[in-house]
Amino acid sequence: MDKPFKTYRQQLTILRARNLVIKDGSKAIQILKNEGYYNIINGYKDIFLDMPQTKQYGDDRYKAGTTFEHIYALYNFDRNMRAILLKYILKMETSLKTKVAYYFSQTYKQNFNYLDINNFDSSNPQTATKLIADLSSVITKNTKKGALGEQFYHYLDKHKELPLWVLVTKMTLGNIIHFYNGMTMQTKLLVINEIISTYEKTYRVKLLLTPEQEEKFVSNMFAFINIFRNVCAHEERLYSITVKNNNKVPNIALFHKTLPSNFSSHFIDCVIILGLFLSKRDYAAMVGEFSAEIASFAKKLPQNMFNSVLIKMGFSKNWKDDFKLN
Known part of the structure; x- marks a missing residue:
């Protein structure tokens, strides 16, 4: 399937159609200009996707309440x-x-x-x-x-x-x-x-x-x-x-x-x-x-999304204890 060129505004339009909340379009465009759509969205969207709806529509659909800022926070956290x-x-x-x-x-x-x-x-x-x-x-x-x-x-x-x-x-x-x-x-x-x-x-x-x-x-x-x-x-x-x-x-x-x-x-x-x-x-x-x-990142995501990230990283619920040696 072809992937035709999309302007930054078209990229935001696509994301909004996929149920992603974008609070500040101008700021989001500036971020995309600096970091790239592929790096942020394709790289970090997975835990935010509503998989039943994604399968139903045959295209990405985000969980209710997911914002562009949530994905960008994960991107920065990983960096x-x-x-x-x-x-x-x-x-x-x-x-x-x-x-x-x-x-x-x-x-x-x-x-x-x-x-x-x-x-x-x-x-x-x-x-x-x-x-x-x-x-x-x-x-x-x-x-x-x-x-x-x-x-x-x-x-x-x-x-x-x-x-x-x-x-x-x-x-x-x-x-x-x-x-x-x-x-x-x-x-x-x-x-x-x-x-x-x-x-x-x-x-x-x-x-x-x-x-x-x-x-x-x-x-x-x-x-x-x-x-x-x-x-x-x-x-x-x-x-x-x-x-x-x-x-x-x-x-x-x-x-x-x-x-x-x-x-x-x-x-x-x-x-x-x-x-x-x-x-x-x-x-x-x-x-x-x-x-x-991790403590700083926890303030930027809803608790359930934050927990999903920790699980992906191999942390348990008592993640501070995971670091202890003997």
Whole structure:
């Protein structure tokens, strides 16, 4: 079916015909000019639709009392939640890069140790070869005399070396996870032991896991968080995301005893998982920012619509308790 061009006023006319209340047409048009009809309406209309009427008419129909402002509030809420989540995922990313660079460099002390295939897991040489090729690509892209490549250029020109702790600054979270996965089990466990021992000391708990369980557990968490990082970085819809790939769904019950039956790969699960990698202070700050944003958003929607959003995010009725670790 063709989708012919519609002016902003025509767009509002269509929305009003679909039972959407628009209190201030001029303001709504300005919002559409800045944000786009598709981004706001197509991206965030779902929980506001009256599905029986939508099926009956073969076209969208909104629940009674739904306003343009309600949809736009959800749009802004999702954007703000993405910004907060990305902020703390980046903290986790920096921490992971630091640990991987430290323990890999401690184990393999030669120059350009990360370009030696013998320093990686020998069970899958194809993966190690691709990893080294990817690292070489990162170096090439960032080794130019000038502002963007000055850091790499300085090390290569003056020291004839580019330490891993410098290289990781230009690696993405996906890059560093790929690097971690390619390391030997012995080196991985050095990283894992620091993560888990810090968590155990912080929260005064003991995680009874074998080294193999720890490795799979942590690796799955990295992959899971990376999915959310990409959602945030590419400004995709966050609040209703559900990770469907079971290989990337970690067993959260191994460290969070209060939510084993509720884990469903939603937003809340990503937040809780970050608690394993962030400092206690950072985790508390993150939870505080999320809580404030949720409280503000609650004032902008009717209670039933607000509850629908929380359910989509994986929250329970006592959502403040969901954030608690042990």
